[in-house]
Every structure is written in structure tokens, then in C-alpha cells.
Amino acid sequence: MEISNFVIKNLANPHELERMYRKDPEAFRNSFSQAWELNPDSQVLAIWFERLNFKESTNTVKASLFQKDFLSMGILAILAGLVTRIIFQFAEQQSIAHLNIVFGILPFVAAYFVTNKFPRKSILFILAALFIISGVYLNLLPLEQKDSIILAYIHLPIFLWILVGLAFTGNEFGKGSSRLAFLKFNGEFGILYAIMAISGGVLTALTMQLFRFVGLDIAEFYFRNVVLFGAAALAIVAAYLVSRNLKLAKNIAPYIAKIFSPLVLVTLLAYLGTVIWVGKNPFMDRDFLLSFNGVLLIVLTVTIFSITESGKEERKSISDYINFALIILALIIDSVALSAIVFRLSSYGITPNRIAVLGVNILVWANLIWIMISYLRFLQNKTGLSAIQDAVTKYLPIYGLWAAFVAFTFPLFF
Known part of the structure; x- marks a missing residue:
């Protein structure tokens, strides 16, 4: 007796169909397709059809979203690394304050959240305007070590961090649960970033030593062009991994x-x-x-x-x-x-x-x-x-x- 006939003969016996499926899911799928062709009007088989195919369509949607998120993360990480490197170059020449480096990281983290949450245009406008105003204002301040200037340098990153929080919460910025999620994100982000930074530090030390063995000191070049770039890009990568519900950070943080x-x-x-x-x-x-x-x-x-x-x-x-x-x-x-x-x-x-x-x-x-x-x-x-x-x-x-x-x-x- 063919298995397809078995499926048809047990349409009124759901327990037996379930037992057959659990015993050999692959054989059941193959036989089900034959039974479905012979009985397209069966409500029992229609339910089984949705059960067997729902997961596949969900995975397809998730895969496309994963690819989209991954692509936006990659582009923003590269941009963050490049902008940070350029800013550092000007800061070294005493043209601008070193604090400008935060503008090579935080706006791109905010941009990552914006590209995935699609907030209202009013929120986008507020974020863009405040980041631009903050950047212009910072570079209008004199490059002096006065108390008021130092206080501005200390407090401006805190304000920018709140802007990142606005990008994270999006249209739900007024909800306590969204703000709590942002605070949880910061804890998990810090843990994951620290783990990856330590791994990067080990790789840096190993790379330096390998080049020293051949008589080359690449410390300055490596810091300027690799460490700086990597530190900025890593912030976007960490935000992406935490947003993708990476189990590592979420499991470690409560402990x-x-x-x-x-x-x-x-x-x-x-x-x-x-x-x-x-x-x-x-x-x-x-x-x-x-x-x-x-x-x-x-x-x-x-x-x-x-x-x-x-x-x-x-x-x-x-x-x-x-x-x-x-x-x-x-x-x-x-x-x-x-x-x-x-x-x-x-x-x-x-x-x-x-x-x-x-x-x-x-x-x-x-x-x-x-x-x-x-x-x-x-x-x-x-x-x-x-x-x-x-x-x-x-x-x-x-x-x-x-x-x-x-x-x-x-x-x-x-």
C-alpha cells in the first residue's frame, strides 16, 4: 500500500496522521504532496499544507530581512571607519577638536537604527538637524582648555547619546518600554563591544609582533589606519549583533x-x-x-x-x-x-x-x-x-x- 493512500485513508484520523508525520517527516511530506494533488478540496489537507509550508515562507522573509540589515550594517560600518579616520587626521593637525571623533561613530549608529525602524519624517528631521547643529557648534568653539569649553566637551556626547536613544526608540520614544529597551541595549552593546575589542587587541598585539620579527615597526601606521577604522566600524557591528538578538550578550548581561x-x-x-x-x-x-x-x-x-x-x-x-x-x-x-x-x-x-x-x-x-x-x-x-x-x-x-x-x-x- 502506498503511503499517499495511507494519508488519504486516515483523513478522519488526525492522531494517526500526526504519528506518521513524527515517525518520518520527509516521507510524510513526499506522500502528502501526492494526496494534496488528488484531494485539493480537503480541509484537513489544507490545514496540513499550511502547517508544512508556513515555516518555509517565514524563513524566506527572515532571510531577506537579514540580508538587508547586513548590507546596511556593512555600508554604515565602512563609512563610520572612513569618517573617523578623516576626522582624526584633522584633529592631529590641531585643526579641530579631538571630540569630533564622536561624529564618526554616533551618527552612524543612529543611522543604522533609522534604516531599520523607519521613524516618522519629523523624527528624522529632528535627528538630522540636531546632529548637524551639534557638529557645527562644536567646531565654532575655540580650541582652548577653559573650564566652560571642557564642560561642553564632556556634556555634548551625553546629549548625542540621547539622540541615539531617540533613533533607537523611533516612533515609540514616549513609551517607557522602548526607553528601557534602549538602556538594555546599552548594557548588552557594552559587553559585546568589550569582548570584540579584547579580541581585536589580541589580534593587534599578534600582528605587531609578527612584523617585528621581520624588522618592521608598524605600530603608528596600524593604529592610524586599522585600529581607528576598526574601533569605529565595530560600534556599528556590535549594534547590529545586539539588534539581531545575539544570545551571547543577552545571556551574559543579567549575570x-x-x-x-x-x-x-x-x-x-x-x-x-x-x-x-x-x-x-x-x-x-x-x-x-x-x-x-x-x-x-x-x-x-x-x-x-x-x-x-x-x-x-x-x-x-x-x-x-x-x-x-x-x-x-x-x-x-x-x-x-x-x-x-x-x-x-x-x-x-x-x-x-x-x-x-x-x-x-x-x-x-x-x-x-x-x-x-x-x-x-x-x-x-x-x-x-x-x-x-x-x-x-x-x-x-x-x-x-x-x-x-x-x-x-x-x-x-x-
Whole structure:
């Protein structure tokens, strides 16, 4: 008896058809095609036809999308490498500021997101206009090492990073889930970029050594034409891989968050204990105050990274209590720093550095209060994890606005 006849005779026996398919899928497919030709009006066979062919058509669509994404990634990576190399050439000649190198990377990362998300024309116009204005403004600043200029150099990349976030979220820039996805992307991007950069560093060291064996020192040439190009292009490649849901970064990121949070907590407690023991005073020691603010930003970054990698689980874990302790610790550090900054302003007068640091500390303090209250309610079972994530994501534009304010106004005011 032919298998095709078996399929036809068991049209009313779905269990037997399923058993036959699982036993030998390839033979079933071959016999099914014959049965389908003989019975094109059968509803049972029509369902089996969709089942057997749906996956193939989906794969075809995915393959075409993969090729399109890969092509756009390749073009943008090459352009990013070339533009970065050209910018570095002018920066070396002291024609432009070295910070212009960010324009060889961030606009192309934003362009990659735009080519895949197709945001509204208004968003495209805003992105293009702000990137162009920022580039022109940066190169209108005098090449001087004044405090206001240095502050602009520090804050402008933060503003550009917010623009990349706008490109990433596209038409959904107002949604907390999209902003959270952007923060998760940054964590996974950083992990993947670091892994690939380390691999590139090993390849660079090996290449240098191989050429030294034949009496050639190619260090300068290799850095200018390979390392710079590769570092910029790698940013686009990493963005592409993370966007393609690469399992490596997504699987590693939550574990890194869970490992680093307790380590940072223990380290900072030991550090603060040592500070008290040796009698360091942030009110009088400017350098120590700056390092104190650096510690604050590290704690904030680790906490946000841990929160974004918490997923959607509403169940509390030891990580949540560690995060809450980190937030309390950050609030203590920020409160001391704020007091020291206000003291220095009243004692030594107004400077752009003090105003900038004061503004950042106030913003961070307010954000930490919001996160702490949300976390406390979560630990008391009064709200869900989404409230904590909202406290993080909804505050992002405020950091961007402050960065823009410092970058674009301080050189004019001071």
C-alpha cells in the first residue's frame, strides 16, 4: 500500500496522521504532496499544507530581512571607519577638536537604527538637524582648555547619546518600554563591544609582533589606519549583533548585573569606611570631591544596569535588596557631595565647574529619591517592578536636557 493512500485513508484520523508525520517527516511530506494533488478540496489537507509550508515562507522573509540589515550594517560600518579616520587626521593637525571623533561613530549608529525602524519624517528631521547643529557648534568653539569649553566637551556626547536613544526608540520614544529597551541595549552593546575589542587587541598585539620579527615597526601606521577604522566600524557591528538578538550578550548581561551589584556594594562600603578612617574631607579637598562624584556616577550606572536587566519578574530576590542598599548608599554619597558643593560655592564663589557639578548632583539626587521610593514600595508589595523601571526611563530626557544646556550655554555665559 502506498503511503499517499495511507494519508488519504486516515483523513478522519488526525492522531494517526500526526504519528506518521513524527515517525518520518520527509516521507510524510513526499506522500502528502501526492494526496494534496488528488484531494485539493480537503480541509484537513489544507490545514496540513499550511502547517508544512508556513515555516518555509517565514524563513524566506527572515532571510531577506537579514540580508538587508547586513548590507546596511556593512555600508554604515565602512563609512563610520572612513569618517573617523578623516576626522582624526584633522584633529592631529590641531585643526579641530579631538571630540569630533564622536561624529564618526554616533551618527552612524543612529543611522543604522533609522534604516531599520523607519521613524516618522519629523523624527528624522529632528535627528538630522540636531546632529548637524551639534557638529557645527562644536567646531565654532575655540580650541582652548577653559573650564566652560571642557564642560561642553564632556556634556555634548551625553546629549548625542540621547539622540541615539531617540533613533533607537523611533516612533515609540514616549513609551517607557522602548526607553528601557534602549538602556538594555546599552548594557548588552557594552559587553559585546568589550569582548570584540579584547579580541581585536589580541589580534593587534599578534600582528605587531609578527612584523617585528621581520624588522618592521608598524605600530603608528596600524593604529592610524586599522585600529581607528576598526574601533569605529565595530560600534556599528556590535549594534547590529545586539539588534539581531545575539544570545551571547543577552545571556551574559543579567549575570554580570547580579555579580557586579554585590561586589560594588562591598567595595564602596569598604571605601567609605576607609575615607572616614583617614579623615578625608570633600568640603575642603577639590580633587576628593570630584572622585566622590565619580563614585556616585558609578553606583548610579551599576544600579540602573541591574534594574534594566531584572526582566519582568515581579518576584523579589536578594538582588533587589542589594540594589536598594546601593541606592541608599548613592543617596548618602550624593547628599554629602551636594553639601560640599554648596559650601564651596558660598565660600569660594561661582565657577562653571561648580555650577555644572551642582546641577548634576541635584538631578541625580532627585532621580535616586524617585527610584528609592519606587523600590521601597516594590519591596513592600505595594507596586510592581515596572514602577522602578519607569523611575529610570522617564528621567532620561532630563539628563539629556541638562547635558544640552551645559554644552550649548556654558561657553557663552562663562
